[in-house]
Amino acid sequence: MRKPDPCVLVIFGASGDLTARKLIPALYEMRAAGTLPSNLKVLGVSRREKSDDGWRDELAASAKQHAKGWDAAKWKDFASCIHYFAGDAAQGAMYPALADRLREFDESAGTKGNRLFYLSVAPELYEAIVDRISEAELVTEGKRWCSISPGDRSWQRIIIEKPFGHDEASAASLNRALGRVFEEEAIYRIDHYxxxxxxxxxxxxxxxxxxxxxxxxxxxxxxxxxxxxxxxxxxxxxxxxxxxxxxxxxxxxxxxxxxxxxxxxxxxxxxxxxxxxxxxxxxxxxxxxxxxxxxxxxxxxxxxxxxxxxxxxxxxxxxxxxxxxxxxxxxxxxxxxxxxxxxxxxxxxxxxxxxxxxxxxxxxxxxxDLFRGVPHASGGVEGNRLVIEIAPAQRTRLRFESKVPGTPLTIAGVExxxxxxxxxxxxxxxxxxxxxxxxxxxxxxxxxxxxxxxxxxxxxxxxxxxxxxxxxxxxxxxxxxxxxxxxxxxxxxxxxxxxxxxx
Ligand SMILES: NC(=O)c1ccc[n+]([C@@H]2O[C@H](COP(=O)([O-])OP(=O)(O)OC[C@H]3O[C@@H](n4cnc5c(N)ncnc54)[C@H](OP(=O)(O)O)[C@@H]3O)[C@@H](O)[C@H]2O)c1
The missing domain is CATH 3.30.360.10 (Dihydrodipicolinate Reductase; domain 2)
Known part of the structure; x- marks a missing residue:
């Protein structure tokens, strides 16, 4: 299995619920499990002003509540890769400074020009942000190159949250807008299920x-x-x-x-x-x-x-x-x-x-039906059933018919x-x-x-x-x-x- 590449994860919508409650706790868990690249940078972007430390403190409180296996030392280690950038992502004005910040990470942390953009904003902003990313020339390499051979080439990918469209026409329109900037291989439509x-x-x-x-x-x-x-x-x-x-x-x-x-x-x-x-x-x-x-x-x-x-x-x-x-x-x-x-x-x-x-x-x-007329404990044969429980339990159950021990012959379902x-x-x-x-x-x-x-x-x-x-x-x-x-x-x-x- 390929190791994750060094990169900057740019989260648009950094002050939102999804970032605090899901994305950052999940990243912390992955860092604690040793699965993240050592030279990962996370750059949160949203409009309200915050310092790096201010944002880290907010996220620590949320990660404590939502991440499994909280450990203050591990958080401190992880938090050092988290940074904040204030700006309106739907407007072009902030992008030159954003591009500078990304280049700084390439030099200081070795993120190699690899960018993973995460659109954790309201769906109405998806297209505008994709257009601004494109105009700012933040997509420099066809991802086709990097997904085949990692090597030295940089990649830029984008993760899009749900809802992906409101109906068939709007989903197709969003796909076209994304396709004008990213190739399909660089577009990650997420479904946390x-x-x-x-x-x-x-x-x-x-x-x-x-x-x-x-x-x-x-x-x-x-x-x-x-x-x-x-x-x-x-x-x-x-x-x-x-x-x-x-x-x-x-x-x-x-x-x-x-x-x-x-x-x-x-x-x-x-x-x-x-x-x-x-x-x-x-x-x-x-x-x-x-x-x-x-x-x-x-x-x-x-x-x-x-x-x-x-x-x-x-x-x-x-x-x-x-x-x-x-x-x-x-x-x-x-x-x-x-x-x-x-x-x-x-x-x-x-x-x-x-x-x-x-x-x-x-x-x-x-x-x-060879057992026609044989009593069944539950009143009738229910047949084989495979139940794949996804949440809250993670369990698979297989039901089949069995003879109830003793006589006379009686059938009952077992699992x-x-x-x-x-x-x-x-x-x-x-x-x-x-x-x-x-x-x-x-x-x-x-x-x-x-x-x-x-x-x-x-x-x-x-x-x-x-x-x-x-x-x-x-x-x-x-x-x-x-x-x-x-x-x-x-x-x-x-x-x-x-x-x-x-x-
Ligand atoms: N929350 C969930 O559990 C969940 C689950 C599945 C999918 N989603 C999807 O994930 C996305 C985010 O959801 P959310 O619940 O986190 O929403 P949210 O709490 O409303 O957060 C969105 C954030 O985007 C920022 N923002 C708004 N306009 C911006 C702009 N022009 N430039 C930069 N940042 C901007 C806002 O911060 P500022 O005001 O500071 O700019 C806001 O905090 C939505 O598409 C939602 O459908 C969420």
């Missing part, structure tokens, strides 16, 4: 074992469920959330990425290009949902009032009569030979019964579990850390390609389009907090003869 161990472990589970891949298809798999459920509500993020909703916030981004790992074909090699090529194909094989099928394939909801939090529709900052969904469940079909006829049910919601992110692979019943935390005794790191290191190594395996992002938007647009307005009608307070969403989501499954996995 892909930094979670279990998502990567899915590749190993599928492709390093003999027993799963032969049955990983429509002949043996009845359906797949992908769920991201939260117990908390929107809280004070209404201004952002009311413009976004569950489909944009979770399904289009994170859950379709998880989908891609479940549905993709085996890559030819474990290189970024080969992995991403297969993910692109999986996302693009999603059958477009026709306007008249949207109501049958999608359910939206908004949580009702409870003692903990008021109804979504009544929260301060939510537009009157808002039809933004806090719950969405959609059914997707994949038009390829592997998945023809096996639906993927994808759901996400707030104020649900349990916090979990998981993939459930439900296998078909055995071809011949085998692999708990990653217990098995390996390693605490999962903040997902951003390994992803940042990957970007410093030039490894895009866990970053999204332009075509994946655009394909994801194509898949969900039918549920967001004006044509989908009927499924948005009367969603206000259509599910209770602490439930599993609107009754219509259960009815959608029941029509298909299936049930949600809510255990």
């Amino acid at each position: 892909l930094g979670k161990e279990v998502v990567q472990a899915m590749l190993v589970l599928r492709f390093a074992n003999t027993m799963f891949e032969p049955v990983w298809n429509h002949r043996y798999i009845d359906h797949v469920q992908i769920t991201a459920a939260e117990t908390v509500g929107v809280g004070n993020r209404t201004a952002f959330y009311d413009q976004t909703g569950a489909i944009r916030d979770m399904i289009q981004s994170h859950l379709l990425q998880i989908f891609a790992f479940v549905a993709m074909e085996p890559p030819t090699t474990m290189t970024a290009d080969d992995i991403r090529a297969e993910k692109i194909k999986a996302v693009r094989a999603i059958r477009p949902t026709l306007p008249d099928a949207v109501a049958a394939h999608g359910v939206l909801g908004q949580y009702a009032a409870a003692s903990t939090e008021g109804a979504y529709a009544e929260l301060a900052g939510v537009a009157k009569g808002s039809t933004t969904e806090t719950f969405a469940a959609i059914r997707l079909h994949v038009d390829n030979w592997r998945w023809a006829g096996t639906p993927f049910y994808i759901r996400s919601g707030k104020c649900l019964a349990r916090k979990c992110t998981e993939v459930v692979v439900q296998f078909k019943p055995p071809a011949a 085998m579990q692999a708990d990653f935390d217990k098995q390996f005794g390693v605490q999962a790191l903040e997902a951003y850390g390994p992803l940042l290191v990957d970007a410093m190594r030039g490894d895009q395996s866990l970053y999204k390609h332009r075509l994946e992002v655009e394909g994801g938007w194509v898949a969900v647009m039918p549920f967001l389009d004006a044509m989908s307005a009927p499924i948005r009608k009367s969603i206000a307070s259509n599910y209770a907090q602490g439930s599993w969403g609107p009754a219509a989501a259960d009815a959608m499954m029941a029509r298909d003869g299936r049930v949600w996995h809510n255990e």
Whole structure:
């Protein structure tokens, strides 16, 4: 595995929440683990004035709270590479001084002209900052050179946060704007879900074992469920959330990425290009949902009032009569030979019964039922089920039927579990850390390609389009907090003869 190159990580949006709560704690964890390049510099850029030391003190307080394994001496060592630069990144005026500061780092710290720009600012600023970076001629080398042979050539890469676009057209427009300045190989569209161990472990589970891949298809798999459920509500993020909703916030981004790992074909090699090529194909094989099928394939909801939090529709900052969904469940079909006829049910919601992110692979019943009439402890055969828990536990569970010891013959489901935390005794790191290191190594395996992002938007647009307005009608307070969403989501499954996995 290539070591990360020396570089300057330039974080635009340095005084923001993401930088303090996620990026810096993640970098600190990676430094403590010895994974960062020794000559890394972190330069935070935002408008308000701060000194290097002032910013370090703010970040120390946050890292203490959010990083695993706080150690004052290790922080001191890490903090010495952190610097601050005050300026408006959307305006060209600050860039000559920024360029000088970067050159100083090259000389004093040996960062070799390598720059990793991180756009941790509001999405409205993405294009302006990319244009200013270009005008200031901070992108000097095609990254194509460096990703192939590190050597002496410098590289410039850019990490873009989500949301990546608001719809299909805006995502394509942002991709074009980025493409005018950076080549695709230098564009890192981040999805922190892909930094979670279990998502990567899915590749190993599928492709390093003999027993799963032969049955990983429509002949043996009845359906797949992908769920991201939260117990908390929107809280004070209404201004952002009311413009976004569950489909944009979770399904289009994170859950379709998880989908891609479940549905993709085996890559030819474990290189970024080969992995991403297969993910692109999986996302693009999603059958477009026709306007008249949207109501049958999608359910939206908004949580009702409870003692903990008021109804979504009544929260301060939510537009009157808002039809933004806090719950969405959609059914997707994949038009390829592997998945023809096996639906993927994808759901996400707030104020649900349990916090979990998981993939459930439900296998078909055995071809011949030799045990017809034999009593079953749970009332009926549920079939084999593989549950891949991504959060909060990192665990994989395989359910199968077994004979209950004793007589007469009775069948019951049993489970085998692999708990990653217990098995390996390693605490999962903040997902951003390994992803940042990957970007410093030039490894895009866990970053999204332009075509994946655009394909994801194509898949969900039918549920967001004006044509989908009927499924948005009367969603206000259509599910209770602490439930599993609107009754219509259960009815959608029941029509298909299936049930949600809510255990
Ligand atoms: N927070 C999260 O957990 C999270 C998770 C996933 C994705 N994201 C995405 O990450 C991005 C940042 O989120 P955030 O929550 O950190 O937002 P935030 O708290 O609002 O921080 C953004 C920062 O950008 C700075 N800024 C604004 N205009 C600027 C300009 N013209 N030039 C330089 N700096 C400027 C602001 O600092 P000054 O006022 O000092 O300039 C502000 O502190 C967003 O795109 C968000 O969607 C965030």
